[in-house]
Amino acid sequence: MNDTPITLSRADSSPPRSRSATWLSLGIGALVTLVALYLIVRSVNFELTLLAIRSANLWLVLAALGVQLAAMLFVIRRWQILLRPYPTRYNELTQIYFSAHLLNTILPAKMGTLARILLAAEMENLNVGFVFGSIAIEKVLDSLVMLLLLAVIAPFVPMPEWLRETVTASVLLVLLLLLLLVSVARFRSALLNAVTRFETRLFGAQSTRLALLVRGVIESLMNLTRRRELASVLFWTVCAILAGGLVNQLLFAALDISVPWSATWFVMVVLQIGTRVPALPANLGVFHYVVILALSVYSVNENTALAYAILLHLVVFVLPALIGALCALPISARLFALLTNRTQPTTE
Incomplete structure (x- = not known):
């Protein structure tokens, strides 16, 4: 890997997102969310759910929030390692x-x-x-760990049919991505040469944008071929997963929900798989329904399960988003320019 970072501006890297594609994604997400909310409404007594939330132990909820923030900091540290060998600033990555x-x-x-992606590329050059x-490596690692967790707890959980079908598709996808990671080192030169030839024929001899983009992706994947980086990445992945499990356990205790140890990890796995479907922002509705489905395996009634889902959603999404609002203020103008594709091309 070269020692000099390859810079690529926003305008040089990817086309602006189609408005029609954005609206289509939003429409599908809204439909899925409405279906999830309908299924929740028809099976839940909201008075009992609110009563369960009011009776929750506030100190345990706050402890869960603290652990969740720690888990996010672990993920950021892992991300910094995945960006090696280029020097990056942890505080900047945290803000991003x-x-x-x-x-x-x-x-x-x-x-x-x-x-x-765009902020890290610009702010960290x-x-x-x-x-x-x-980030792709992050997703693959998280999916792999979830599948391993599922394999460990499977003998202790009466696996629903809907989850078995979803897991089969997830296993195939993760295996395909792992095969890609393993093949990167062997086929790196051939792939780069093929991309360069294709881009030259399509855009002309002066165009190197696609080749630079693909080269960057391959260099990132090559990180996991180094034992030291791989060990560090796996360590912080395990730390983040354990912290996530502790969050679930603290919220079970806050609501006085008595479930076997496997429920902590089963909820995590089902959320990882179930929230991949399109939904409104923050997986509103879908997140809550998936939690209700997961806890139904342990005979937790829908009212209590929804109370748990609301608190978990608050801890995982809403409260950290308030910190995100503070972090976004100093870079809001730059962020707006990047997302609206207003950054001008740079010449390297």
């Missing part, structure tokens, strides 16, 4: 991460993830493809 979390909470179509690759 929480700002992106805010956008994912209030905007559709995962705009926060796009903002995270990195290739857009390299940053994109680091």
Whole structure:
């Protein structure tokens, strides 16, 4: 890997997002959310749900929030390692991460993830493809860990049929992505040469934008071929997962929900799989219904399960988004310019 970062401006890296695609994503998400909310409304007594929330132990809820913030800081540290060997500033990455979390909470179509890529590329002077690759690795690792967790707890959980079908598709996808990661080192040169030839024929001899983007993605994937980086990434992944499990356990205790140990991890796994479907910002409705489904396996009644889902959503999405709002203030103008594709091309 070269020692000099490859920079790629927003305008050089990707086309502006189609308005029709954004509206389509929003429409599908709204429909899925409405269906989830309908299923919740028809099965829940909201008075009993509110009563359960009022009786929750506030100190345990606050403790869960603190652990959730720690988990997010672990994820940011892992991200910094995935951006090696280029020097990055942890404080800047933290600001970017929480700002992106805010956008994912209030905007559709995962705009926060796009903002995270573009802000990190600009503020840390990195290739857009390299940053994109680091986040792709995060997703693959998280999915792999969730599948391993599911394999561990499967003997202790009466697995619903709907989850078995979803897990099968997830396993195939993760295996495909792992195969891609393993193949990167071997086919790196051939892939880059093929992309360069294709781009030259399509755009002309002077165009190198696509090749730079793909090169950045490949360089990011190459990080996991180094044992030291791989060990560090796995360590912080485990720390984040354990912290997430502790959040679930604290909220069970806050609502005095008595469930087996496997419920802590089962809820986490089901949320990881179930919230991939399109939904309104912050997975509103879908998140809550998925939690109700997961806890129904342990015979937790719908009213208590919804109370748990509301508190978990508050801890995982809403309260960290308030921190994101503070982080986004100093960079709001730059963020707006990036998301509206107003950054001008730069010449390297």
